[in-house]
Amino acid sequence: MSGRGWAILFVLCGxxxxxxxxxxxVGVAVPSIRAELGMSTSALQWVVGAYVLGYGGFMLLGGRSADLLGRRRMFVLWLGVFIVFSGLGGFATEGWMLITARFVTGIAAAFMAPAGLSIITTRFPEGPARNRAVLVYAGTGAAGFTLGLVVGGVLTEIDWRWVFFAPVGMAAVILVAAIRLIPVEARPVPRSLQSFDLAGAFTATSAMLLLVFAVVRAPDVSITSTVVAALASSTFFLVFVVVERRVPEPLIRLGILRSGPLxxxxxSAILFSGSFMGFQFILVLYLQELREWSPLQTGLAMLVSGGDAILAPTLTPVLVNRFGNVRVVLGGLLIGVLAYGLFVRVEVDWTYAAMLPTMVLIGVSFAMVYGPLTIAATDGIVENEQGLASALLYTSWQFGTALGLAVVTAVQVAALEGSDSAEGLLESYRAALVVPVVAVLAAVVVTGFGLRRRAGDVTAP
Structure with missing residues (x-):
């Protein structure tokens, strides 16, 4: 890659x-947020769930907007919105204020993230250069997540509000660099409102919002309410399919969904992200509320799971070139099964040495799964649909997050019902920790179908 290419990649990685x-x-800070704002466990998941709702609900629209309105334009605009509302979360004095700020931040990410990834996949040619760029990009995201565990712990020790204030300065620097370094695109062809698939955008966004809403709200409402929301979502999806078959410029070309690798x-992204976020949610509650560890101790305990930040850009490309995406992903998923399985029988008095194998294996699993899945989801997709392919993948990650959080919360709350003892709390955590194991096993089955490919094709799962 050229120096200019590395500079652009640096900004997008930022x-x-x-x-x-x-x-x-935010994940590390949730117990402190609960203590000050007086939120229940079910309400607490909305601090994460609201972000996911905005992210997952608007992702398809965000990805298509990047293709039609300009990737740089969408990236810069929504990065600015992300900065503003991420900072506003720190001023919340009620739970609903924080949840609202997180929802809008999620919407901003829904437009920003697919624009950033599609800039990479369109600027770098398909093959080793793009694979390397994507794996560096994925590794940087993993590094941010890992560093956030420790920084979040440190900031929460001071005041949880700094978890929302601190990123604003860094984000402002990234915004200035993006404006200076990312090349201005050719001005998009002027389009009338008729050229935009407004009906498709409305029905797809409504369907995704209702679906994610049904999943996130499931632990708090009756099964009837959940079913009604799911049926409403299905109805919007059916209308969306009808619309996409008839409009000249659809939001989603339905033919893209015929891609088996995609x-x-x-x-697999839905199942894998759901398993991890569900595990992390229970782990934080276990460490801080049962074991009474501080936020900083919690962050440091999870720090070793960030080994993927080193492995993703170094070891993973070698494995992909040698064995192909599908085998690397499958190996990473199997390691994930082992990691979560080892933690299911957690005890009240477990030492950190007993937890350490799970933490290490999670980092290895992420390194082998996240980047190769990103490559698989965008390989072979034409340039003018790279934003769409990126949006589909990010939608899957976020929907998986919502699904994982909802299911583990529902299982944990149900298992705890009628018991307020330490042993009852521990048993509820154990019950919830079965969910990540089952989810990753399902991902193994799905990915395994990718092994049936043409002889000699080692790159496409």
Whole structure:
């Protein structure tokens, strides 16, 4: 890659680093947020769930906007919105204020993230150069998430509000660098409102919002309410399909969904992200509320799981070139099964040495899964649909996050019902920790279908 190419990649990596650090710092801070704002466990998941709702609900629209309105334009504009509302979360005095700020921050990420990834996948030619850029990009996101665990712990010790204030300065620097370094694109062809698939955008966004809402709200409402929301989502999806078949410039060309690698990558992303975020949510509650560890101790305990920040840009490219995406992803998923399985029988008095194997294996698993899945989801996709392919993948990651949080919360709350003892709390955590194991096993099955490919094709899962 040229010096200019590295500079652009650096800016885009800065944005995904910012997103990673923003998410993980909030994850460490949730018990402190609960203590000050008086939120229940079910309400507490909305601090993360609201972000996911905005992210997952608007992602398809964000990805297509990048393709139609300009990737640089969307990236810069929504990075600015991300900065503003990420900072506003620190001023919240009620739970609903924080949740609202997180929702809008998620919407900003829904437009910013696919624009950033599609800049990479369109600027670097398909093959080793793009694979390297994507793996560096993925590794940087992982590094942000990992560093956020420690920084979030340090800031939460001071005041949890700094978890939202601190990223603003860094984000401002990234914004200035993006304006200076990312080349201005050719002005998009002027389009009338009729050329935009407004009906498709409305029905797709409504369907995704209702689906993510149904998943996130499931632990708090009756099964009837959840089913009604799911049925409403399905109805919007059906209308969306009808619309996409009839409009001249659809939001989603339905033919893109015939790509087996793309579909497998997205389903595996849903299951894998859900397993990790569900595990992290329970782990933080276990360490801080049962074991009474401080936020800083919690962050340091999870720090070793960030080994993927080193492995992703160094070891993973070698493995992909040698064995192909699908085998690397499958190996990473199997390691994930082992990692979560080892933690299921957690005890009240576990030493950190007993937890350490799980933490190490999670980092290895992420290094082998995240980047190769990103490559698989965008390989072979035409340039003018790279934003869409990126948006589909990010939607899957966020929907998986919502699904994982909702399921583990529902299982933990149900298992705890009627018991307020330390042993009852521990048993509820154990029950919830089964969910990540099952999710990753399902991802192994889905990815395994990718092994059936043409002889000699070692790069496409």
């Amino acid at each position: 944005a995904i680093f910012l997103e990673g650090i923003d998410i993980s710092m 579909l497998r990558a997205n389903v």
